[in-house]
Amino acid sequence: MDRPQTTDHRPSSIVHRPSSGFLNAIGAIVWKDLAAELRSRELLSAMLVFALLVILIFNFALELDPLTRRVATPGILWATFAFAGTLGLNRSMAVEKDRGCLDGLLLAPVDRSAIYFGKTISNLAFMLIVEVVVLPVYSVLYNTNLFNPGLIVVILLGSVGYVAVGTLLSSMAVQTRTRDVLLPILLFPVVIPILIAAVKASSGFLQGLTLTEVMPYINLLIVYDVIFTAVAYMVFDYVVEE
Amino acid sequence: MIAVKKLVKRFGLKTVLRGLDFEVQEGEFVALLGPNGAGKTTFLRILASLSRPTLGEVCVAGYRLPIQASAVRRNLGVVSHLPLLYGDLTAEENLRFYGRMYGVLELSQRINEVLELVGLTSRRRDLVRTFSRGMQQRLAIGRAILHDPDVLLFDEPHTGLDQDACDMLDRLLREVAGQGRTVVMTSHDLARVEDLASRFDVLSRGVIYASASRNGLGKNNLLDFYRQALAG
Numbered sequence: 001m002d003r004p005q006t007t008d009h010r011p012s013s014i015v016h017r018p019s020s021g022f023l024n025a026i027g028a029i030v031w032k033d034l035a036a037e038l039r040s041r042e043l044l045s046a047m048l049v050f051a052l053l054v055i056l057i058f059n060f061a062l063e064l065d066p067l068t069r070r071v072a073t074p075g076i077l078w079a080t081f082a083f084a085g086t087l088g089l090n091r092s093m094a095v096e097k098d099r100g101c102l103d104g105l106l107l108a109p110v111d112r113s114a115i116y117f118g119k120t121i122s123n124l125a126f127m128l129i130v131e132v133v134v135l136p137v138y139s140v141l142y143n144t145n146l147f148n149p150g151l152i153v154v155i156l157l158g159s160v161g162y163v164a165v166g167t168l169l170s171s172m173a174v175q176t177r178t179r180d181v182l183l184p185i186l187l188f189p190v191v192i193p194i195l196i197a198a199v200k201a202s203s204g205f206l207q208g209l210t211l212t213e214v215m216p217y218i219n220l221l222i223v224y225d226v227i228f229t230a231v232a233y234m235v236f237d238y239v240v241e242e
Numbered sequence: 243m244i245a246v247k248k249l250v251k252r253f254g255l256k257t258v259l260r261g262l263d264f265e266v267q268e269g270e271f272v273a274l275l276g277p278n279g280a281g282k283t284t285f286l287r288i289l290a291s292l293s294r295p296t297l298g299e300v301c302v303a304g305y306r307l308p309i310q311a312s313a314v315r316r317n318l319g320v321v322s323h324l325p326l327l328y329g330d331l332t333a334e335e336n337l338r339f340y341g342r343m344y345g346v347l348e349l350s351q352r353i354n355e356v357l358e359l360v361g362l363t364s365r366r367r368d369l370v371r372t373f374s375r376g377m378q379q380r381l382a383i384g385r386a387i388l389h390d391p392d393v394l395l396f397d398e399p400h401t402g403l404d405q406d407a408c409d410m411l412d413r414l415l416r417e418v419a420g421q422g423r424t425v426v427m428t429s430h431d432l433a434r435v436e437d438l439a440s441r442f443d444v445l446s447r448g449v450i451y452a453s454a455s456r457n458g459l460g461k462n463n464l465l466d467f468y469r470q471a472l473a474g
Binding site: 021024025027028029031032035036037039040095099100101103104105106107108109110111241 | 290292293315320324325327328330339340342
């Protein structure tokens with residue numbers, strides 16, 4: 001249908017209406033999330049305190065000899081990242097919902113997957129910040145060297161997959177009254193493959209296995225990252241639609 | 243500018259809109275009146291492309307929904323009783339964010355214009371969470387007109403405002419509507435919309451029960467018209 005001619009009496013000749021660029025919209029959302037978080041520090045402080053408490057509790061609860069410590073470390077680390085990540089995902093979407101801002105985002109003339117990718121990148125940034133703080137603290141508390149390039153790659157790949165699924169499911173859960181309870185119930189069964197692959201690959205690197213031995217789990221992580229991101233890209237529009 | 247034919251909206255087994263027909267000409271200011279639960283907000287959310295119609299045709303600013311939703315959104319500004327603003331960003335940062343989402347060119351200049359229009363230039367660097375409800379609502383109007391839309395939708399914009407804030411909001415509504423835009427506003431406050439709108443439609447039980455222009459109504463007759471429409 002052709003657009004009808006309009007009579008415009010408005011003075012603002014400087015305003016044009018091109019389609020907002022996909023990358024520009026993603027950049028705007030990431031900038032907005034980081035700027036707001038820099039001011040409030042609500043999300044990061046909650047995630048950090050929670051993550052540090054978890055590793056502290058595990059430290060006191062488990063009296064680990066050096067060998068067992070090496071075996072338990074991947075499990076403790078990923079349990080910490082997963083629980084802290086859930087807190088962050090919930091809060092990140094709740095901020096959008098509480099003041100109607102999600103509607104503000106959905107009203108923008110951009111492909112809605114830009115909203116998904118913008119929120120995913122912000123959530124990933126928050127999760128990585130938490131991990132950057134947790135790793136040295138864990139190393140000191142458990143007397144374990146975690147500064148292994150292979151482990152860092154696994155943490156990055158695992159986090160991408162976790163946040164890719166988590167952002168999609170949190171945008172679904174945030175529209176329900178029981179959003180705080182619903183997200184972990186929806187999320188954890190779906191991310192089990194990511195967590196298993198991440199724990200196995202982390203464990204392999206910490207036990208000094210060769211790259212060839214760890215590679216199947218890294219491949220699994222890459223495949224899951226790609227699949228979950230592609231699925232989220234395709235269904236996000238329907239998830240946020242009323 | 244807005245054309246709706248036989249619009250039906252169902253949520254599960256509940257039918258909220260039942261074959262609604264609605265048309266608005268360019269430059270008209272239509273007040274959509276009706277009791278709670280009449281379907282006003284649902285109808286506005288469909289016009290805003292936030293909700294899909296179950297059946298029927300919806301055309302806004304010359305584009306069809308939901309097929310051309312992105313083009314509709316580019317020509318649409320929405321103000322609801324929620325401000326759709328981020329409390330931890332300043333007024334200027336909120337406008338800058340939405341400006342980038344809408345692809346507004348010469349954004350800094352446009353932000354200055356809009357802040358001037360809504361009377362918040364002196365508070366541009368203050369966090370929105372420190373604003374009063376009235377100031378937030380004025381900034382929300384600034385957000386809605388930032389990309390210079392042809393159509394504005396207001397969903398009960400006076401909710402939660404005191405008398406002074408309502409008066410200020412009305413002056414602002416008149417100003418933005420007077421710039422040649424097409425406006426649809428839902429409200430419960432007949433006294434307020436009486437002086438603002440050029441046409442009054444009564445929505446009840448999912449259909450438009452009655453419609454009248456301001457010229458067709460005598461002074462102080464809006465309440466009678468509204469009551470008769472609901473009684474009929």
